[in-house]
Structures are given as structure tokens and as C-alpha cells.
Amino acid sequence: MKKANKLGLSDRLSDIILVVICVAVTLIVAYPLYYVLVASVSNPYDVYAGKTFLLPSEFTLEGYKSVFADDSIFTGYFNSIKYTIIGTVYSVVLLYMVAYPLAQKDLPGRKLISIFFIVTMYFGGGLVPTYLIVKQTGLIGNMWSLFLPGGVSVANMILVKNYFQNSIPGELVEAAQIDGCTKLGTLLKIVLPLSLPILSVMVVFSMVAYWNDWFTALIYLPNSDMAPLPLVLRNILIKSSASATQASTISGGYAELNKMTEMIKFASIIVAAAPMLIAYPFVQKYFEKGMMAGAVKG
Amino acid sequence: MAREVPFNFLKFMKRFIKQGVKAMKKNTKSLKMRIIENWQMYLLLLIPFVLTLVYKYIPMYGIQIAFRDFKASRGITGSEWVGLEWFRRFFSSPNCMRMIKNTFLLSAYSLLWSFPIPIILSLCINQLRFKKLKRVTQTVLYAPHFISTMVICGMIKIFLSPSGGLVNLILGTNADFLTEAGAFRTIYIASGIWQDAGWGCIIYLATLATVDTSLYEAAKVDGASVLQRILHIDLPALLPMIVLNLIMSAGSLMNVGFEKVWLLQTDLNKATSDIIAVYVYEQGIENAKYSYSTAVSLFNTVINLILLLVVNKIAKKYSDVEFV
Numbered sequence: 215m216k217k218a219n220k221l222g223l224s225d226r227l228s229d230i231i232l233v234v235i236c237v238a239v240t241l242i243v244a245y246p247l248y249y250v251l252v253a254s255v256s257n258p259y260d261v262y263a264g265k266t267f268l269l270p271s272e273f274t275l276e277g278y279k280s281v282f283a284d285d286s287i288f289t290g291y292f293n294s295i296k297y298t299i300i301g302t303v304y305s306v307v308l309l310y311m312v313a314y315p316l317a318q319k320d321l322p323g324r325k326l327i328s329i330f331f332i333v334t335m336y337f338g339g340g341l342v343p344t345y346l347i348v349k350q351t352g353l354i355g356n357m358w359s360l361f362l363p364g365g366v367s368v369a370n371m372i373l374v375k376n377y378f379q380n381s382i383p384g385e386l387v388e389a390a391q392i393d394g395c396t397k398l399g400t401l402l403k404i405v406l407p408l409s410l411p412i413l414s415v416m417v418v419f420s421m422v423a424y425w426n427d428w429f430t431a432l433i434y435l436p437n438s439d440m441a442p443l444p445l446v447l448r449n450i451l452i453k454s455s456a457s458a459t460q461a462s463t464i465s466g467g468y469a470e471l472n473k474m475t476e477m478i479k480f481a482s483i484i485v486a487a488a489p490m491l492i493a494y495p496f497v498q499k500y501f502e503k504g505m506m507a508g509a510v511k512g
Numbered sequence: 513m514a515r516e517v518p519f520n521f522l523k524f525m526k527r528f529i530k531q532g533v534k535a536m537k538k539n540t541k542s543l544k545m546r547i548i549e550n551w552q553m554y555l556l557l558l559i560p561f562v563l564t565l566v567y568k569y570i571p572m573y574g575i576q577i578a579f580r581d582f583k584a585s586r587g588i589t590g591s592e593w594v595g596l597e598w599f600r601r602f603f604s605s606p607n608c609m610r611m612i613k614n615t616f617l618l619s620a621y622s623l624l625w626s627f628p629i630p631i632i633l634s635l636c637i638n639q640l641r642f643k644k645l646k647r648v649t650q651t652v653l654y655a656p657h658f659i660s661t662m663v664i665c666g667m668i669k670i671f672l673s674p675s676g677g678l679v680n681l682i683l684g685t686n687a688d689f690l691t692e693a694g695a696f697r698t699i700y701i702a703s704g705i706w707q708d709a710g711w712g713c714i715i716y717l718a719t720l721a722t723v724d725t726s727l728y729e730a731a732k733v734d735g736a737s738v739l740q741r742i743l744h745i746d747l748p749a750l751l752p753m754i755v756l757n758l759i760m761s762a763g764s765l766m767n768v769g770f771e772k773v774w775l776l777q778t779d780l781n782k783a784t785s786d787i788i789a790v791y792v793y794e795q796g797i798e799n800a801k802y803s804y805s806t807a808v809s810l811f812n813t814v815i816n817l818i819l820l821l822v823v824n825k826i827a828k829k830y831s832d833v834e835f836v
Contacts, residue, residue, distance in 0.1 A: 233645065236637060236649045246667060247656075314553075315556050318553055327561075340571070342577070342796040342806045342809065343570075344574075347570050362567060398556070426658075433797055447666060448775075450666075451669065452666060483663050487659045490659070494655075
């Protein structure tokens with residue numbers, strides 16, 4: 215009896231410790247984002263005076279108004295949405311086009327084809343040779359330069375392939391094929407609907423990758439009205455910093471402009487980060503499942 | 513007894529041969545059949561194959577411009593062969609050793625600091641008994657992974673701003689951290705941990721989810737504390753994954769992400785932020801020194817490849833794991 219009590223106490227103590235650790239870590243991770251959110255709806259002078267640690271001061275949506283009034287940000291936003299949708303559909307279709315055939319154990323040459331793709335995971339031509347071939351195939355300044363040179367994402371392909379092999383009941387596939395369904399038909403009618411968990415994970419991965427990508431666009435899309443959102447934000451977030459500090463020494467209209475710039479900074483961070491932060495919790499429960507089924511070698 | 517043995521043996525051999533012949537017949541007969549049967553599969557593979565060939569394999573062939581004086585008008589193979597000239601130029605450039613050192617150190621320190629954190633975090637999260645808190649913690653910890661490097665760097669700049677940045681407000685100072693070479697690695701690594709430590713937990717949490725719960729029950733009956741359960745059940749279960757991850761990371765030690773360093777680099781912190789990847793970009797894309805940039809990049813790739821192969825060999829020796 216006494217022992218059981220003691221056990222309960224030590225368990226409760228470790229419960230408390232674990233909760234404290236987890237809550238602390240959660241707060242540390244969440245706070246910077248929360249701070250930016252609060253700052254984005256506050257008077258920038260109060261932000262810089264340290265008055266907005268917890269709650270906004272002089273609530274205002276000025277920052278967001280100017281973000282959406284800014285033509286380049288608006289174009290960037292539109293471009294990013296376009297690239298994300300097209301890129302995600304393209305990537306996921308391509309992923310399935312490789313993963314499904316390679317999941318067929320009776321496919322002659324399967325090993326060789328796998329190696330052909332896997333090599334690109336470890337070795338590549340590097341920046342300039344890839345740039346030269348993109349240039350030669352006439353993709354510079356073309357939206358498809360964001361998608362095509364990336365090839366197949368091999369790590370994701372392996373996850374999907376393993377999912378096919380481990381989590382889709384072989385009997386179902388066999389039954390369909392005995393009923394005269396071709397392999398392509400099986401993919402569309404049986405495998406695709408049954409692979410929704412891994413599919414949704416892959417969709418989110420691709421969406422995040424395309425929404426956040428700017429380096430590819432920096433190299434291949436020299437035309438500024440094709441720039442995706444992060445690249446547009448580079449002018450505001452990264453480049454303006456130096457000029458902002460200079461500007462603060464100048465008074466008058468410049469100070470007003472400076473104030474606006476600071477507000478736009480906070481608002482644009484929220485505007486750029488929000489879509490993905492809102493989207494991913496919906497498929498979060500599949501992350502572990504998908505990873506698990508995919509990580510086990512089949 | 514004595515008579516039965518040879519009889520059984522013969523029967524066994526007969527059956528063995530018969531099966532072997534059957535299997536061989538089936539195999540030889542079906543190879544052509546199997547290829548024809550799978551025509552749809554090859555059709556599916558065609559487009560990805562061509563894309564990979566064009567955008568992955570042709571650039572590999574194009575690496576030879578590192579040994580040539582590439583002129584766009586002459587094409588890759590038509591350009592003059594200069595041997596190791598570009599490599600010589602790189603190694604004799606004043607910042608060469610600094611870049612190699614910075615690349616290696618940034619990566620090594622990064623690994624040292626950010627590697628253990630996801631392990632510790634996932635061990636804690638896994639033992640958490642409150643389902644709701646567990647979910648919230650996970651959701652929040654994963655969040656920063658979904659934010660663009662550009663936005664992260666924008667946040668870093670804002671937080672570290674000498675006039676009214678969050679860090680300076682908290683510390684009560686007005687230092688300009690991004691102009692201090694000594695602070696660069698800390699900034700890079702700390703923000704990296706903030707962004708990806710949570711995400712790094714996923715694979716560990718997935719592994720921990722496979723631990724047989726009856727082990728916990730048994731441990732509880734034996735009076736094992738939570739800490740003891742973590743040390744004697746969870747940690748051993750994670751060990752293979754930890755080793756695998758460690759080996760993989762060690763294999764990409766010279767592979768520092770370009771984006772964040774480039775965005776956070778200022779003229780004043782170059783003493784620690786000057787890394788090979790940034791140099792490759794500046795020389796190759798900004799200055800259009802195609803051959804030189806390719807040579808520098810190839811040097812980096814080769815070192816990486818050697819690291820990867822060595823690490824792979826070690827892994828093969830000490831466990832059944834193999835990647836390449």
C-alpha cells in the first residue's frame with residue numbers, strides 16, 4: 215500500500231516535470247510568431263519602445279492594408295498561389311508515376327531504374343551546369359523552370375513506394391487484377407484511393423516547398439513580375455534593413471515612410487507564413503503514420 | 513532406418529530439381545511476357561526518366577566545364593581544356609581556407625547543437641500522458657518548419673535589429689548582432705534549432721510509437737520511474753534511428769544550406785559567414801564565371817561524396833544499415 219502510494223507520487227512528479235518542459239518548449243517556439251502577430255497590428259513606435267510583449271498597442275490594420283495595396287506584393291502573392299497549385303499537382307503526379315511502377319515487384323529492370331533515380335539524391339551537376347542546361351532548354355523566364363529542373367524528389371518517392379508496398383493490402387490488388395483490371399487501372403481505382411494518407415502528406419510537403427521557394431525563382435526568373443512572394447519580400451525584409459536604420463536619422467516625411475515600412479515588415483511576415491501554418495494541422499495526424507509506413511523498408 | 517535415408521534423399525533431390533526446372537522455365541518464359549505485361553508501367557516511367565536524364569544527368573556530364581575554359585559560343589565540349597587551372601586558382605585565392613573552415617565549422621557546430629535536441633524532446637513528448645497537451649505541443653513545434661527561409665531571416669533581422677529589436681529589448685542593449693562575426697554561428701544555429709528541432713522529432717516519435725506498450729506495463733509493475741522507463745525502454749528503441757540519423761548527417765557535413773547564410777550575410781560578419789556555397793553562387797550566377805564556380809562546387813561535392821562513402825562503409829561495418 216505504502217509502496218503504491220510512493221510510486222504514484224514519483225509518477226506525478228515526473229508528470230509535472232514533463233508538462234513543464236513541454237509547455238516551456240511550446241512557449242519558446244510559439245512566442246516569436248505571436249510577437250510578430252501582435253506587432254503587426256500595433257503602432258510601430260510602441261513596438262520599438264517594447265510595449266507590445268504580450269498585447270497589441272493602438273490596434274491598427276494599417277500594415278495589412280498597405281501590404282495588400284502594394285502591387286508587387288499582390289503580384290507576388292498571386293504568383294505564389296499559381297506556382298504552388300501547379301507545382302504541387304505536377305510534383306505529386308510525377309511522384310506517383312515513379313513510385314507505383316517501382317513498387318511492382320515483378321517489374322523487370324526495377325532495381326536498375328531505382329538506382330537511376332536514387333543516384334541523383336547523392337550526386338548532382340551542381341548550380342552552374344544545371345543552370346546552363348535550363349538555359350539551353352529555353353526555360354529561363356518560364357514558369358516551368360521552377361518545376362522541371364527539380365526532377366523527381368527521390369526521398370519522397372521512396373516513402374510513397376514503401377507505403378504502396380507495406381500499407382496497401384496485396385490481396386485487394388491481386389483481386390482487382392484477376393478481375394481483369396490492368397495495372398494502370400489498379401493504380402487509379404484501388405491504390406490511389408487507399409493511399410490518401412501518404413498522398414496528403416506529399417501534397418503538403420510539395421505545397422510548402424513551392425510556397426516557400428525563392429532561390430529557384432531568383433536564378434531562373436529574372437523578370438520581377440514573375441517573382442513569387444518570398445522573393446518580393448526580400449526587398450522589404452532583407453534589403454530594407456540597412457536603409458531603415460539610415461532613414462531613422464532623417465526626420466519628416468521619411469520617418470513616416472520608415473514607420474510604414476516597419477509595419478509592412480510585420481504584416482508581410484504574417485501574410486506569407488499564414489497559409490501554410492493554417493493548412494498543415496489538417497494533415498498533421500498523417501505525418502507520423504505516413505512516415506512510419508514509408509520509413510519501413512519493403 | 514538405414515534404407516530409408518538414401519530413399520528420402522533421392523526423393524528430395526528429385527523434387528528439388530523438378531522445382532528448379534519449373535522455376536527456370538517460368539522465369540525464362542516470362543521475362544519477355546513480364547516486360548510486355550508491364551508496358552503501362554514503363555510508359556508511366558518515361559516522362560520522369562526523360563526529365564531526370566535531361567535535368568540531372570546532363571548537368572553531371574556538364575561538370576567537365578570545371579576542367580575547361582567554358583565559352584557559351586563554343587559549347588561544353590568545344591571549350592578549351594585547361595586541366596586543374598580553376599582548382600589551382602581557387603586554392604590560391606586569399607579566402608579559400610577561410611571558406612573551407614567556415615563551411616565545415618558551421619556544419620559541425622550545427623550538428624553538435626541541433627542533433628540531440630529532437631531526441632530529448634521526443635522522449636519527453638512521448639511520455640506525456642495528457643493527449644491534448646501532447647497534440648498542441650506537436651502542432652506548435654512543427655509549425656516553424658513550414659515557414660520560408662526568407663521569412664525566417666526577415667524575422668531574425670527584425671528581432672536582432674539594434675533599434676527596438678526584441679532581443680535588444682529583452683537584454684536592454686542595442687547591439688547590432690548581424691554585424692558581429694562572433695555572433696553569426698550562434699544566430700544561424702539557434703534559429704535553425706527553433707525552426708527544425710520540432711520537425712526532427714517526427715521520425716523519433718514514429719519510432720517510439722512502435723514500442724510495445726506491454727513493456728511499459730511490466731516496467732510499471734516493477735516500480736520503474738518515468739526516467740527509468742525512458743532510459744531503459746525508449747532510448748534503446750530509438751538507438752538504431754539515432755545512429756542512422758547521425759551517420760546521415762555526418763555524411764553531409766560539407767553541405768551547408770546556401771539560402772540562410774546568403775540572406776544573413778553582411779560585409780561585417782563575413783569572417784564566419786563566408787562559406788563555399790555562397791561563393792559558388794556569387795561566382796557562378798552573379799559574376800557568370802561558369803567554369804570557376806563549377807570547379808569550386810565540384811571540390812565541395814567530391815569532399816561530400818568521400819564523407820558519405822566513408823560513413824556508409826562504417827555504417828555497413830557496425831550495423832546492417834546501408835544507404836548508398
